[in-house]
Each structure stands twice: as C-alpha cells, then as structure tokens.
Amino acid sequence: xxxxxxxxxxxxxxxxxxxxxxxxxxxxxxxIPFEMKRVYYLYDVPSSAYRGGHAHRxxxxxxxxxxxxxxxxxxxxxxxxxxxxxxxxxxxxIPPGIWxxxxxxxxxxxxxVIASEVYDEEDYIRAYSEFQSLKNT
Amino acid sequence: xxxxxxxxxxxxxxxxxxxxxxxxxxxxxxxIPFEMKRVYYLYDVPSSAYRGGHAHRxxxxxxxxxxxxxxxxxxxxxxxxxxxxxxxxxxxxIPPGIWxxxxxxxxxxxxxVIASEVYDEEDYIRAYSEFQSLKNT
Numbered sequence: 001x002x003x004x005x006x007x008x009x010x011x012x013x014x015x016x017x018x019x020x021x022x023x024x025x026x027x028x029x030x031x032i033p034f035e036m037k038r039v040y041y042l043y044d045v046p047s048s049a050y051r052g053g054h055a056h057r058x059x060x061x062x063x064x065x066x067x068x069x070x071x072x073x074x075x076x077x078x079x080x081x082x083x084x085x086x087x088x089x090x091x092x093x094i095p096p097g098i099w100x101x102x103x104x105x106x107x108x109x110x111x112x113v114i115a116s117e118v119y120d121e122e123d124y125i126r127a128y129s130e131f132q133s134l135k136n137t
Numbered sequence: 138x139x140x141x142x143x144x145x146x147x148x149x150x151x152x153x154x155x156x157x158x159x160x161x162x163x164x165x166x167x168x169i170p171f172e173m174k175r176v177y178y179l180y181d182v183p184s185s186a187y188r189g190g191h192a193h194r195x196x197x198x199x200x201x202x203x204x205x206x207x208x209x210x211x212x213x214x215x216x217x218x219x220x221x222x223x224x225x226x227x228x229x230x231i232p233p234g235i236w237x238x239x240x241x242x243x244x245x246x247x248x249x250v251i252a253s254e255v256y257d258e259e260d261y262i263r264a265y266s267e268f269q270s271l272k273n274t
Contacts, residue, residue: 024177028256037173043204049158
C-alpha cells in the first residue's frame with residue numbers, strides 16, 4: 001500500500017438531501033469504500049496552526065470540511081498536491097502511504113475524518129525521513 | 138424499547154486531545170454504546186428552521202453540535218426536556234422511542250449524528266399521533 005501516489009487520492013461526493021430548512025449529508029454503506037470504525041474531528045484550530053504531518057501504513061480515511069475551510073497538502077514522496085476543502089458534501093479519500101499536512105484554517109473550521117480502523121499508534125509514520133525511505137524516494 | 142423516557146437520554150463526554158494547535162475529539166470503540174453504521178450531518182440550516190419531528194423504533198443515535206449551537210426538544214410522550222448543544226465534545230445519546238425536534242439554530246451550526254444502523258424508513262415514526270399511541274399516552 002506504500003506504493004500509493006497522489007493520483008490515488010479521490011474525491012467523494014457525499015450524498016445529500018437539500019432542503020430550504022438546511023442540508024443533510026449522509027455517510028453510510030457504499031458512500032465510502034470501507035466500514036467506518038472511528039470518527040474524529042478537529043475544531044478550535046488557530047488560523048496560524050499547522051496540523052497533520054504524518055502518514056499511515058494501512059489506514060484509509062475520508063476527510064471532510066464540515067465548517068469553514070482549510071488546505072491539505074498531500075505528498076507521496078515524489079509529488080505534492082494541495083486541495084482546499086470548504087464544502088460539507090465533498091469528501092477526500094486518503095489512501096495509506098500519503099503524507100498530509102493541514103494549513104490555512106479559516107475561523108471556525110471543523111475538519112472531520114472517518115477512518116477504517118480504530119486508533120493504532122503503530123500505523124503512524126511520524127518522521128518524514130522514515131516516510132521517504134518507505135516510499136523509496 | 139418504546140418504554141424509554143427522557144431519563145434514558147444520556148450525556149456522553151467525547152474523548153478529546155486538547156492542544157494549542159486546536160482540539161481533536163475522537164469517537165471510536167467504547168466511547169459510544171453501539172457500533173457506528175451511519176454518520177449524517179445537518180448544515181446550512183436557516184436560524185428560523187425547525188428540524189427533526191420524528192422518533193425511531195429501534196435506532197440509537199449520538200448527536201453532537203460540531204459548530205455553533207441549537208436546541209433539541211426531547212419528548213417521551215409524557216415529559217419534555219430541552220437541551221442546548223453547543224460544544225463539540227458533548228454528545229447526547231438518544232435511545233429509540235424519543236420524539237425530537239431541533240430549533241434555534243445559530244448561524245453556521247452543524248449538527249452531526251452517529252447512528253447504530255443504516256437508513257431504514259420503516260424505523261421512523263413520523264406522525265406524532267402514532268408516537269403517542271405507541272407510547273400509550
């Protein structure tokens with residue numbers, strides 16, 4: 001799975017029901033390609049903050065901006081790609097083996113992530129040098 | 138399960154990691170009393186809107202205000218209770234057999250719900266008169 005590249009990062013249109021009384025977006029079953037085991041969300045992020053700075057060995061994730069906006073810099077060891085997330089019905093599927101950094105948080109931004117497994121520190125690659133050697137770059 | 142009362146509505150403290158770079162709240166494993174099958178979220182809700190107005194036959198849910206605030210009026214057929222949700226680390230466990238209405242949305246409010254089952258229209262009680270007769274009130 002560490003052979004993944006930024007081409008493997010996919011956009012997911014989250015199904016939604018639009019209504020004058022507000023919009024309802026739903027994640028279940030086939031709308032993401034794995035069974036959800038964990039949901040986590042970042043909030044109260046200062047606009048100058050930098051988050052992320054790691055990759056995963058096997059975890060798959062879908063990241064969604066539920067409120068506000070932020071930029072995610074994806075890096076496969078060879079190429080980088082920046083995506084601005086600012087729509088609650090747009091999910092980004094992040095495969096394992098992709099380094100990610102999150103920057104440029106707007107006031108009130110909320111970043112939700114739905115993950116394929118529960119927390120496992122062993123799954124994290126936290127040193128960029130280790131990431132580079134695993135990606136053979 | 139339709140013998141539930143508003144006393145069965147429980148507060149859940151969502152585990153979080155506080156950091157100067159923002160707060161991270163995590164829902165997984167034992168932090169909620171069921172396996173998550175569906176995540177949905179309401180956003181772009183006009184401040185005058187009224188949402189909800191239904192109960193479930195067997196679905197369990199945890200509701201969280203991920204951004205902004207709103208009020209939830211819970212009703213077990215005999216008693217009502219209003220809870221203001223405005224903290225991303227506070228979840229409300231809603232058992233089956235509880236009528237709920239959501240009102241008084243702040244600008245930018247996001248209401249996330251984690252549910253124990255995928256969508257099933259048969260599980261909804263959408264008429265208050267049917268709810269009352271099921272609750273023997």
